[in-house]
Amino acid sequence: MTLEFPPIYLLPTHLQLEQQLELEDQIPSLTYNIQEAKIVLGNIATKQRALFELRSRKLYTEDINPKKRYNGEAEARKQGQSAKKRKIAHGDVRNEPIVIIDSSTESELETDPEGSDRKRSIRQSSDQMISPMRIASSPPPSPTSSVSTTATLQESDFSHIVKVLKISWFTDSLSADTLLPVDNYLVYEGRVILQQPSVTPEPLRATKLPLRKEDVLARVKEDTPQVSPGHSYRYTGRNRRHQRPASPVLTRPTKLVPQTTSEEEKISELPPVPDFLHTRYSCERPTPPDPPNKGFIEELKKIRTIRLLNADEVGVRAYSSAISAIAAYPYTIISTEEILRLPTCNQKIAALYQEWKDNGCVLEADELAEDPRLVILNTFYEIWGVGATTAREFYNKGWRDLDDVVQYGWNSLSRVQQIGVKYYEEFQEKIPRAEVEGIANIVLAHARRIAEGFQMVIVGGYRRGKSGSGDVDMVLSHPDEEVTEGFISDIVLSLEDSGWITHTLTLSTANSERSQAPVSWKGEGGKRGTGFDTLDKALVVWQNRDWPTKEADLRENPNFKNPNIHRRVDIIISPWKTAGCAVLGWSGGTTFQRDIRSYCRHVKNWKFDSSGVRSRVDGSWVDLEQGETGDMVAKEKRVFQGLGLQYREPWDRCTG
Structure with missing residues (x-):
């Protein structure tokens, strides 16, 4: 029996990359946008930590049970420890084994050995502020949903309520083949609120709410940039060279996508999504070499390359899944509504499509050819035997072109890399x-x-x-x-x-x-x-x-x-x-x-x-x-x- 989970956001905190990818593969209702989530799964145990994780992703809530002692804090007090200072081990908080995912492929991709914290920071890229109009029009949650002695997973329980649960709730539910009550796994439960901005916001423009259930395009996405050190050195004794800051992993907020009456009429006439696109795995559907939406796919591939060069492995995976779904869609896409019907395609992808449709390009994708740092990283990445990790290492040493690699690092290269440099132009x-x-x-x-x-x-x-x-x-x-x-x-x-x-x-x-x-x-x-x-x-x-x-x-x-x-x-x-x-x-x-x-x-x-x-x-x-x-x-x-x-x-x- 297939379990019907509500939308779930997975916190990467205290998870190794293999554990995170394995869980992402298992969660059928996974979302990379925390604003869409009804459940947030995490390897955390205290309300304070849960609040911190939500706030850091710009999801603001108020505790609907401020006097309640949540499960994680109760356990910590039983152990005679302060819940705030409790040390969380890697893996499931119940110390249940998490299977290491086998992500091996027949390619020469490298695995970034750098710390997991760096790899997790990119998860913030999908955080968003909720539309004030959406909140204003929302009815208050039923009080019984938050005080019942045995919380169950009915859809009404999660209307504008977010529950932070231990990961073990999900794994135990899979083992039991049923959605378990959440009481024993509940870390925090809060009502989503609008955080008052510190400065006077721009007046809201009147926007017609979408007619359909998928109103996620009325949300505004804010992205968190990542910056690398500003200086690097080619070798000891050489003059210092000032470098521009690293390109942010994600740079532009998602724009509201207006719909006209004619567009709404077109949406009602959209062709049905083929049955094979209701499947989870790309190996279950045909994906032709020249899809009808090839132009937009090429833009997404550029963004995926940027994610790869910036050590955003989760972003690479998410864009790869979206690309494969769009490539399998047999019709020319004419609206963002079509994007949102496809598996693994969220409002971020829809907004990128709208930008491409309006302008014929995507500014974020253009960075691959225009940002000096990304241009250099991509040049190194295209050397045979050099992956994204090694390309960043070359850049951090101060090397900026193939001549630098030869002059300052030839003896440190592997034989494959030396041949890759020697025949670089021929191999292209x-x-x-x-x-x-x-x-x-x-x-x-x-x-x-x-x-x-x-x-x-x-x-x-x-x-x-x-x-x-x-x-x-x-x-x-x-x-x-x-x-x-x-x-x-x-x-x-x-x-x-x-x-x-x-x-x-x-x-x-x-x-x-x-x-x-x-x-x-x-x-x-x-x-x-x-x-x-x-x-x-x-x-x-x-x-x-x-x-x-x-x-x-x-x-x-x-x-x-x-x-x-x-x-x-x-x-x-x-x-x-x-x-x-x-x-x-x-x-x-x-x-x-x-x-x-x-x-x-x-x-x-x-x-x-x-x-x-x-x-x-x-x-x-x-x-x-x-x-x-x-x-x-x-x-x-x-x-x-x-x-x-x-x-x-x-x-x-x-x-x-």
Whole structure:
């Protein structure tokens, strides 16, 4: 039975990032706007702390039970401690285990090792002031809703009342498969009020209230900027260089979106939301490569990149979910009302759409190309082998361009990063589909020269239908598993000897070292792996060894330099028994792959990895591919079937 939770806001306080992401995946009614929440879940135990958390997010309340001793304070007094000074441990306040989320993907994203407080600060980005007109027109709450001895979760209980509950209320409700009374979990209960401003506000303009239930667009969003240190140094003894403050993570308030009569008539004629967009996971719906709202999606992608560069991991996740939902919507959006009907799309996204519709651009997205700091960070981020965390480290050292990286940090770079800098401009050029196919055919020919019977699927952006790819990803497999074990070394050596590979930067035999078994499931308390080298793979630099005038050029100059561009190539080797998982794991967009893992975790209680599927109950391998008949694509289709998902063609997995 699906539980009908009211809108829930999750406080990031005292939660590790993995715990926060895991809980966000589990909460079906999660909102990133605290003004919409009826329940605020937190790893806190006192009323004072709850009030602080609400006020810091500009949600002002009055205690409807000022003389009541809340659950958390009572517990603290029982322990002989002051509730105000009580130390809260990480994790659930009842010390119940919280499963660490497996957010691994087949990409080179880095995890920011910096403190969790920095990562949590971005949650303030969705805080808003409630419209005075909305409050003025609201009836007072029923007094019985706040004094009942057993509080239940009826909708009327939460009319303009916010309850701060312990996280354990949610997890216990899931375990009991019913919404539990909140008395034993209640930290604070308050009525939402309008905080009087310290200065005379501008007079309110008369605004017609929306006709529909979704009146969230009448709220005003205020964003909290983040600022980095103002000075940095290139190296000891060099003159100090004054830097402009860091760009704020979120900069502009959400504007009220007026509606005209003609627009209201259009809203009444909107097409129904397709059934597949009532699903939670992007892997349950088709997402084409060229959606009708591509222009607006590109603006959202720019904002997502800004969030990534500014260490806003939760913001990245939220924008990714919104992008995937809009990309799956099969109609051209004409109003903000359509945005608000889509999963994971809130009033912030609707306001951005209105700005884009009115102006043809989004000012916040323009910052990626106009803000000097973001331009520099993005340049560093596009270096092969450099993620967002390392890009910020480069910037904090005072480096401002590739020349600085070479001059002041060359010896500190990894081999991959050095190659990324050396061939930076070449790696920025997209690889045409014909060239991708040519590279793949050469690799397959070498594989079959070593052992007959190899099969290959070109994966990544090429398989999703992109006209140009950043690199070439390919999965090879063979029905005889003795052939694939250790084969990655043989194929790389063959290609090197033939002059196709100029640099081998990574050569992983992790899968062969564990006898080609699916990656192990370490249990709920196990350490999370990277999820990147779960299969045998090679990360290489490729250069076409032939060009039209090669013979004449070498005859004239034996040291003539090969003029062909360098390309990035990933060669992945999978055992036959899990080749379908490998193809699936390397074919979807980032959000599609993330949601495949979340779906397996929460719906099937399995752990999905490109090396196979394991049960989270006992760690046993789950064979979804059942036998050796068919090719690698047929095996991928059996994985979809085993997961209980409708098969999606690769070009319908373009979640962005």
